[in-house]
Amino acid sequence: MEKKRLFKYMFTALIAVLFLSSCSSRKSFSKQKTTLNLMQTSDLTTLDNTNQATMSEFSTLTNLDEGLYKLNSKNEVVPAIAKTIAKPTNNGKTYTINLRKDARWSNGDKVTAQDFVYSWRRSVDPANKPVYTYVFSGIKNADAVIAGKISPSKLGIKAIGKYKLEIILEHPMQSFNKLVTMPVFLPQDKVFVQKIGTKKYGSNAKYTVSNGAFKITKWTGINDSYLLVKNKYYYAKKRVKLNKISYTTIKDDNTAYNLFKTNKLDDATVSGVVAQGLQNNKNLKKVSRAWTYYLQVNQSKGSPLANAKLRKAVSLVINRKELTQKVLGDGSTPAGSFVSPKTAIDPTTGKDFSTETATSMQSNVKEAKRLWKEGLSEIGKSSVTLSLIAEDTETQKKVAEYIQSTVQSNLSNVSVKVQNLPAKSLSNKKTAGEFDLSLWYWLADYADPINYLGILTTGNSMNPGKYSDSVFDSYLANAQTAKTKSIYWANLRDAEKKLQKTTGIVPLYYVKEDHLVQSGLSGVVYHTAGFADYTRSYWK
Missing domain, CATH: 3.10.105.10 (Dipeptide-binding Protein; Domain 3)
Structure with a gap:
């Protein structure tokens, strides 16, 4: 009886040790595998989508914000802030788009139709010195607004209530749905931007809000690293597995490769001589x-x-x-x-x-x-x-x-x-x-x-x-x-x-x-056109 009792106690103790060890391991694993380390090849200079068009800006905005539509893993246009893909009326010239009511900015503000109107008008307003205006051509009055001939308020977009948009074109545009997946067509929190001022907006983390899976932190506007953290107000936050995405500017291929080898980068882009020597590397993804x-x-x-x-x-x-x-x-x-x-x-x-x-x-x-x-x-x-x-x-x-x-x-x-x-x-x-x-x-x-x-x-x-x-x-x-x-x-x-x-x-x-990708990273959507979407990525 004593031996049986002793065995029972020993067995119970062993199970407890294994359980605690497992919990500790899972805790450590979870902590390690909910952060993704990425690189940019040039410094981030702004997150104001209305007056810039750089790779670092657009790639970051892809993982911070959502517009009316976005691209899925098959490069198909799917709804984002819009509830459905709208079918045009008026011989292809009018789009009436209903917005989801549960979308919020990272400061808690609701995403409204007026936020789209405000952003689009800023993107064609000559006073804002926009650089990406040509993509608005075809939207009613866009060319005249861009030329400074009429007010931005005449642009063919208006809010019908809080959660409905009407977009009017000058002629049918066969690529319209794909067009508005671009970061330049993202909305902006009108209340927030007007409160801090348009000159400050998007200049650093303090003066930036986002409506997507993440929000930006630890960015001063001039530093070469910054952090995206999970947005607690995101309508689909349960589908986001990562807690953080860490970005660092790396302009040298050797540096990128060495950081990848030491597990300080999870997805590194390489080229030139470095890429030449890695063509048979098991972690290389073309x-x-x-x-x-x-x-x-x-x-x-x-x-x-x-x-x-x-x-x-x-x-x-x-x-x-x-x-x-x-x-x-x-x-x-x-x-x-x-x-x-x-x-x-x-x-x-x-x-x-x-x-x-x-x-x-x-x-x-x-x-x-x-x-x-x-x-x-x-x-x-x-x-x-x-x-x-x-x-x-x-x-x-x-x-x-x-x-x-x-x-x-x-x-x-x-x-x-x-x-x-x-x-x-x-x-x-x-x-x-x-x-x-x-x-x-x-x-x-x-x-x-x-x-x-x-x-x-x-x-x-x-x-x-x-x-x-x-x-x-x-x-x-x-x-x-x-x-x-x-x-x-x-x-x-x-x-x-x-x-x-x-x-x-x-x-x-x-x-x-050429990407060097750590084994176990899944769910990244590498778009042929546009930028990589890491918002649904996870570690196996």
Whole structure:
């Protein structure tokens, strides 16, 4: 009996120890696995979605806020703050959208129809110095408001009560539902913004509120790290498994890789030499993006590259295959058009739009030299010095050096001066037109060629190179007002071909984004167009 009793006590004690150990382990595991460590390649400068359009801003806003609609894991448009996907009336020109009543801002305020009206008006108000205005074109009176001809209050959006919106277009827009998934169409808490002032809004964590799964903390507006914490007012907070997302700005690939190896980054992007050596790594995930790197070319009056022959010569000397394979080595591919592959299938032909419109990606140094000589003669100069500006990231430094070397070694009487600058300084220089070539990129916000081509129309705020071609503009105008798919896609094809023929920009390569992802991370939605959504991610 004593032995049985002793065994019983020992067994009970063992179970208790195991139980406590299990609880302790689970507690430790849970604590460790409810935070996600991510990186940005450039500093976050603002979270005011009405007057900026940087990658760090948009990628952060994707995980902070929700608009009317969002994209699911299949890149399909689904409701977010809207209760359902609205069907247009009035021959496709009027959208009446009912909003959910349980959506709240991170300060507890309710998300209302007026918050959308307020934000959209700010996004087209010239007084706010917006940079992403062209996407509003097609919404009633948007162009006139942007031009400063009429008040922002005349924009075709109004609140009908507290939870209903009416949006009126000037013409049917086939891409409208995809369009409004962009961060620029997010709402803003009108009461909060007006209380603190529009100049302060989005400048740091204290002056920012969000309506999505997380809210931002520990961001001063100038520091290179910040934290997203779970928003207790989020209507779907039970579906959010993470408690925190920690962001750090990392511009160097080696640093990103080392932080990943030491478990200080859970999802790291790498490129160049670092990516080349990791192509067989078990943690490597290749993500297809609707993302094109290109050279913006300053075509303002008096600029040397306003000459079409000189622009074409620069494009022809670049060996894109060498650039992608030897300089990048991360799976990125040579670009023969502005619109990247897998952005959209042309429904009228059944072909990938990028593929069907691309021109030759082969370099032609002999032809480039001929054009360069003729171009210099036409502008009356024997030599030129070109300024090439780029961001101060590791990748852009390498690409800029390659462009500099290639142009100088293949074309005569030219010097290329490179400046690698922080994102804000780069933006300021472009706005001031202080460049000849600017290394830049376009990451599609929604999966439609018009999202690329539309930024290059005359006078567009996203067109610092001042490319201007009346025929190109007419193709875009025809597409925007097209009543049929055939007219829409035919004009987009013509616009892409015209852009290439006139060398409005110099396409370089299509990004294949390399991610190092810690095993066990699941639920991340890597959108081809737009930005990665981590709001439903979790650890297995």
